[in-house]
Amino acid sequence: xAAVKRKDWSRYGKWFRRILIDAGILDYRYPIKGCGVWLPYxxxxxxxxxxxxxxxxxxTGHDETLFPLMIPETALAKESSHVGxxxxxxYWVTHGGTDLLKIKYAxxxxxxxxxxxxxxxxxxxxxxxxxxxxxxxxIFRYETKATRPILRxxxxxxxxxxxxxxxTFEDAEEQVKEAIIVYKDFFDAMDVPYRISKRxxxxxxxxxxxxxxxxxxxxxxxxxxxxxxxxxxxxxxxxFDITYETEKGEQEHIWQTCYGISGxxxxxxxxxxxxxxxxxxxxxxxxxxxxxxxxPYKNKAEQINKACKDIEIMLKKANVQVKLDLRADMRPGxxxxxxDLRGVPIRIEIGPKDIEQNEATIVRRDTLEKQTCKISGLVxxxxxxxxxxxxxxxxxxxxxxxxxxxxxxxxxxAKKLIARKEGIxxxxxxxNVKCGxxxxxxxxxxxxxxxxxxxxxxxxxxxxxxxxxxDIIRVAIAY
Amino acid sequence: xAAVKRKDWSRYGKWFRRILIDAGILDYRYPIKGCGVWLPYxxxxxxxxxxxxxxxxxxTGHDETLFPLMIPETALAKESSHVGxxxxxxYWVTHGGTDLLKIKYAxxxxxxxxxxxxxxxxxxxxxxxxxxxxxxxxIFRYETKATRPILRxxxxxxxxxxxxxxxTFEDAEEQVKEAIIVYKDFFDAMDVPYRISKRxxxxxxxxxxxxxxxxxxxxxxxxxxxxxxxxxxxxxxxxFDITYETEKGEQEHIWQTCYGISGxxxxxxxxxxxxxxxxxxxxxxxxxxxxxxxxPYKNKAEQINKACKDIEIMLKKANVQVKLDLRADMRPGxxxxxxDLRGVPIRIEIGPKDIEQNEATIVRRDTLEKQTCKISGLVxxxxxxxxxxxxxxxxxxxxxxxxxxxxxxxxxxAKKLIARKEGIxxxxxxxNVKCGxxxxxxxxxxxxxxxxxxxxxxxxxxxxxxxxxxDIIRVAIAY
Numbered sequence: 001x002a003a004v005k006r007k008d009w010s011r012y013g014k015w016f017r018r019i020l021i022d023a024g025i026l027d028y029r030y031p032i033k034g035c036g037v038w039l040p041y042x043x044x045x046x047x048x049x050x051x052x053x054x055x056x057x058x059x060t061g062h063d064e065t066l067f068p069l070m071i072p073e074t075a076l077a078k079e080s081s082h083v084g085x086x087x088x089x090x091y092w093v094t095h096g097g098t099d100l101l102k103i104k105y106a107x108x109x110x111x112x113x114x115x116x117x118x119x120x121x122x123x124x125x126x127x128x129x130x131x132x133x134x135x136x137x138x139i140f141r142y143e144t145k146a147t148r149p150i151l152r153x154x155x156x157x158x159x160x161x162x163x164x165x166x167x168t169f170e171d172a173e174e175q176v177k178e179a180i181i182v183y184k185d186f187f188d189a190m191d192v193p194y195r196i197s198k199r200x201x202x203x204x205x206x207x208x209x210x211x212x213x214x215x216x217x218x219x220x221x222x223x224x225x226x227x228x229x230x231x232x233x234x235x236x237x238x239x240f241d242i243t244y245e246t247e248k249g250e251q252e253h254i255w256q257t258c259y260g261i262s263g264x265x266x267x268x269x270x271x272x273x274x275x276x277x278x279x280x281x282x283x284x285x286x287x288x289x290x291x292x293x294x295x296p297y298k299n300k301a302e303q304i305n306k307a308c309k310d311i312e313i314m315l316k317k318a319n320v321q322v323k324l325d326l327r328a329d330m331r332p333g334x335x336x337x338x339x340d341l342r343g344v345p346i347r348i349e350i351g352p353k354d355i356e357q358n359e360a361t362i363v364r365r366d367t368l369e370k371q372t373c374k375i376s377g378l379v380x381x382x383x384x385x386x387x388x389x390x391x392x393x394x395x396x397x398x399x400x401x402x403x404x405x406x407x408x409x410x411x412x413x414a415k416k417l418i419a420r421k422e423g424i425x426x427x428x429x430x431x432n433v434k435c436g437x438x439x440x441x442x443x444x445x446x447x448x449x450x451x452x453x454x455x456x457x458x459x460x461x462x463x464x465x466x467x468x469x470x471d472i473i474r475v476a477i478a479y
Numbered sequence: 480x481a482a483v484k485r486k487d488w489s490r491y492g493k494w495f496r497r498i499l500i501d502a503g504i505l506d507y508r509y510p511i512k513g514c515g516v517w518l519p520y521x522x523x524x525x526x527x528x529x530x531x532x533x534x535x536x537x538x539t540g541h542d543e544t545l546f547p548l549m550i551p552e553t554a555l556a557k558e559s560s561h562v563g564x565x566x567x568x569x570y571w572v573t574h575g576g577t578d579l580l581k582i583k584y585a586x587x588x589x590x591x592x593x594x595x596x597x598x599x600x601x602x603x604x605x606x607x608x609x610x611x612x613x614x615x616x617x618i619f620r621y622e623t624k625a626t627r628p629i630l631r632x633x634x635x636x637x638x639x640x641x642x643x644x645x646x647t648f649e650d651a652e653e654q655v656k657e658a659i660i661v662y663k664d665f666f667d668a669m670d671v672p673y674r675i676s677k678r679x680x681x682x683x684x685x686x687x688x689x690x691x692x693x694x695x696x697x698x699x700x701x702x703x704x705x706x707x708x709x710x711x712x713x714x715x716x717x718x719f720d721i722t723y724e725t726e727k728g729e730q731e732h733i734w735q736t737c738y739g740i741s742g743x744x745x746x747x748x749x750x751x752x753x754x755x756x757x758x759x760x761x762x763x764x765x766x767x768x769x770x771x772x773x774x775p776y777k778n779k780a781e782q783i784n785k786a787c788k789d790i791e792i793m794l795k796k797a798n799v800q801v802k803l804d805l806r807a808d809m810r811p812g813x814x815x816x817x818x819d820l821r822g823v824p825i826r827i828e829i830g831p832k833d834i835e836q837n838e839a840t841i842v843r844r845d846t847l848e849k850q851t852c853k854i855s856g857l858v859x860x861x862x863x864x865x866x867x868x869x870x871x872x873x874x875x876x877x878x879x880x881x882x883x884x885x886x887x888x889x890x891x892x893a894k895k896l897i898a899r900k901e902g903i904x905x906x907x908x909x910x911n912v913k914c915g916x917x918x919x920x921x922x923x924x925x926x927x928x929x930x931x932x933x934x935x936x937x938x939x940x941x942x943x944x945x946x947x948x949x950d951i952i953r954v955a956i957a958y
Contacts, residue, residue, distance in 0.1 A: 040542030063519035096621035142575035
C-alpha cells in the first residue's frame with residue numbers, strides 16, 4: 001500500500017490553484033478580488049463536509065440560527081472601545097440606493113457584535129443558560145495581505161461560527177473542551193491530521209481570554225490554521241452589558257465562548273490527501289464514491305453498457321453514491337483522467353474481458369492499485385475497499401504529519417528545519433512573552449503556541465534565554 | 480373533522496408578528512430595520528422547507544453553487560443600460576476599512592449580474608448547454624415601502640434563485656414549464672394552495688420576456704407572491720455578450736430563465752395552516768412531529784415517566800421526530816399551550832388512567848380532537864394520523880382558497896369583493912394594457928395576471944371597454 005508520489009510539493013500553491021479550477025471546485029476569476037464561486041462539484045464536497053460538522057453540533061445541543069449580515073457601526077464601536085477592533089478590516093455599507101445612511105453598516109467580519117444585542121434580549125435568568133448557538137454564513141475581511149483562493153478570501157463564503165453563553169467561568173471552560181472534541185471528531189471524520197495549540201498572548205482573538213487553534217501542515221511545509229476555539233470570558237458581555245439573574249437573585253455578566261471553522265476545512269481535505277493526479281476524496285465526503293466506466297469493444301458495446309447499468313443499480317441499492325459515465329464522445333483514458341482529477345475514490349472498469357469472466361476491474365484512487373472481482377461480490381468488495389481506503393488515508397496522513405513535527409533542543413536546528421520548510425518545530429520556552437517574540441524573529445517563523453494535545457513533564461531550558469523552561473512551544477511558517 | 484376557528488383574521492398581520500416571536504421562529508428586534516434573526520425552532524422549519532426544494536431541484540438536474548455577495552457597480556450598470564435596473568434599490572459598499580473603493584459594490588439584489596460574467600467564461604459551445612444552476616443565499620433590497628417580518632425584508636436572508644442557460648428559445652420555454660412543475664411539487668409538499676398567473680407586461684421582472692408567479696391568499700384576503708419564474712430571453716446574454724458556438728459553428732447568444740423562492744415560503748406554510756392557538760405544521764416539515772407529555776399523579780410519577788420514555792424510544796425507532804417534555808417546573812396545561820403554539824402535529828399525553836389501561840391519549844393539532852389508543856398500536860396509529868392530517872390540511876387549505884377565488888362578469892361585483900377583502904377576483908379582459916391598468920385604478924387592486932392553471936374557452940366582453948375579451952385576468956389586493 002503505497003501512496004501515489006507527490007513529485008514537487010514545494011509548488012503546492014500552484015497545484016492547489018490548478019485543482020480548484022480543473023476539478024470544478026472553485027472558480028476564482030470573479031471580477032472582485034478575493035471573491036470566488038463555488039462550482040457544482042466543489043459545492044457538493046462543501047455540503048458533505050459541513051453536514052458532518054452540522055451533525056456534530058446538533059448532536060451536542062447546539063442550535064442553528066441565522067443572524068443578519070449587516071452590523072451597525074455603533075454596535076461595532078462598542079466592541080472596539082472595550083476589546084479591540086475589526087473596524088479597519090471591515091467592508092462598509094454607506095448608501096441605500098442614493099441615500100446616505102445615517103449610521104453606516106459593516107459586513108460582518110464575525111458575528112459577536114450582531115449577536116450581543118439579541119443576547120441582551122434573550123438572556124434573563126440562569127434558566128436561560130447555557131445557550132449554544134451557531135450559524136453557517138459568509139463573512140468579510142478587507143484583507144490587505146495577498147488573497148489566495150479559499151485560504152485567504154475577502155468574502156469567506158463559508159464560515160461556521162458557534163457562540164455560547166454560560167452562567168460561570170467553569171461552564172465556559174467546559175464548553176471550550178467540548179468544542180475541541182467536536183472539532184477533533186470533525187477533522188477525524190475527514191482524515192485530516194492536526195496539532196492543537198494554545199495561541200500565544202500576542203496572537204489571540206481580539207477580546208478573548210485565550211485562543212486555541214487547530215493547525216495542519218501543507219505539503220510545502222507551511223501550517224494552515226483550520227479551526228479556532230476562544231474563551232471570551234466576560235469581555236463582550238461587559239462591553240454590551242449582558243447580564244443574567246443568578247439563583248440568588250443577583251445580576252451577573254454572562255460568560256462566553258466562540259469557535260469557528262471556515263471553508264479552509266475543504267481546502268484541508270483537498271490538500272492532505274491530494275496527489276499529482278489531482279484530488280483524492282475520503283469516501284465519507286465524496287459526492288461520487290464510485291464511477292463506472294465502460295471500455296467499449298466492437299460488437300460488445302451493448303452488452304458492456306448493460307452490465308454497467310446493472311452494476312449501477314446494484315450499487316445504488318447498497319447506498320453507494322455511484323455515477324455511470326456513458327459519455328460517447330470521450331475515450332476511456334480521458335474518463336480515467338477526468339475522474340482521477342476529481343478524486344472519486346473507486347473506479348470500476350467494465351471491458352470485454354471482464355464481461356466474459358463475469359468480472360469487474362476495480363481501481364482505488366489513492367494508490368491507483370488495480371484488482372478484479374466477480375460482479376456477484378462487487379458490492380461487498382467495494383464497501384470493504386472504501387473502509388480500507390479510509391483507514392489507509394488516515395494512517396498515511398497522520399504519519400506524514402507526525403514526521404513533520406520536530407522536537408529540537410537548540411536554536412540552530414530549529415532554524416535549519418524552518419529554512420528547509422520541514423513543518424512544525426517544537427522547542428522549550430520559559431513562558432516569557434519577550435522570549436516568544438524573539439524566537440519568532442530569530443528563526444523567521446511564527447509561534448503557534450503551547451501544545452494542547454500532549455501531556456509531558458517539561459525538563460530543560462528555554463532556547464532563547466536559557467532559563468528553566470515552563471512549556472513546549474511550537475513554531476512554523478504559517479499561511 | 481372541523482378545523483379550529485380563526486376568530487378575527489382581519490388582524491392577520493398582528494397574528495403573524497406575534498407567532499413569529501412567540502413560537503420562536505424569527506426575532507425582528509435586530510437593531511437594523513428590515514433585518515431579522517432566524518431563531519432555532521424557526522431555523523429548523525426553514526431547513527426542512529428548503530430541503531424539500533433542494534431535493535426537487537437536485538433531482539431535476541439543477542446544480543447548487545455559491546456566488547459572491549458583492550457585485551461591482553460596473554456589472555450592474557451593464558444591466559441597467561440594457562434591461563432596467565435595481566440600482567436605486569441596492570445597498571452600496573463604498574469603503575474597505577478606511578479606504579474609498581475605486582468601484583463601489585452592490586449587495587446582490589438578485590444574482591443575474593453576478594452570474595453573467597462567469598457564464599461568459601463557462602459557456603463555449605452547445606455542448607455546455609443547458610446549464611442549470613441554483614443557490615440559496617441572502618439578498619438585499621433597500622426597501623422604501625414599509626418592511627414586514629419575512630414578508631418584506633431589507634435583508635431577505637433566505638432566497639433560492641435558479642439560473643438556467645439554453646441553446647434555443649424553445650429550450651428556455653421548456654425550462655419555464657419544468658420550473659413551474661418543480662414549484663407546484665414544492666408547495667404541494669407543504670399543502671400550500673396557490674394560483675399561477677402570468678404577470679401583466681407592466682409588472683414583469685426587469686429584463687424578462689415574461690414573468691409567471693405563484694400567489695397564495697392570506698387570511699385577511701390579500702394575496703402574497705410566493706414564487707416567480709421568468710423567461711429572460713436573450714436580454715441578459717446580449718447585455719453581457721454571452722454567446723455559444725452552435726452545431727453549425729456560428730456564435731449565438733444564449734437563452735436564459737431564472738426563478739426564485741424566498742423565505743416567504745415559510746411564511747406561507749405558517750399562514751395557510753395556522754389558527755388562533757398558533758402555528759400548525761404539516762408533519763412533513765415539522766421539526767418535532769410528536770411531543771410526549773406526562774400528566775404526573777401522586778405516587779405514579781415514576782411509572783408514568785418510564786412509560787413516556789418507552790414510547791419515545793418506540794417512536795424514534797419508527798423514525799418519528801419525537802420530543803419528550805419532562806420539564807419539572809411546568810404544568811401539563813402550560814406544556815399543551817407551549818407546543819400547540821409551535822404547531823407540533825401530534826400530542827401524546829400519558830396520565831395515571833392511561834397507564835392503567837395501557838393506553839395513550841393522542842391529540843391532533845389541527846382539529847384538537849382527542850382519541851385514546853393502546854400503547855402497543857401507538858406507532859401505527861400515529862403514522863396513520865399524520866397521513867390523515869396531511870390529507871385533511873391539504874383539502875381544507877385548497878377548499879379555503881378555492882372559495883376565495885371569484886369569477887364575476889361586471890365591475891360592480893368585482894369592486895365589492897375587493898372592498899370586502901374576499902381574495903382574488905377573476906374578470907374578462909380584452910388584453911389591452913390600458914384596460915388592465917384602468918381596471919387596477921377603478922377597483923383599487925392589483926392585476927395578478929392571466930391564469931396559467933386553467934384552460935377555458937373565453938366567451939364574453941372586457942369589463943372595462945366592453946370589447947370582445949381575449950383572456951381572464953385576476954385582480955387582488957397584494958402584499
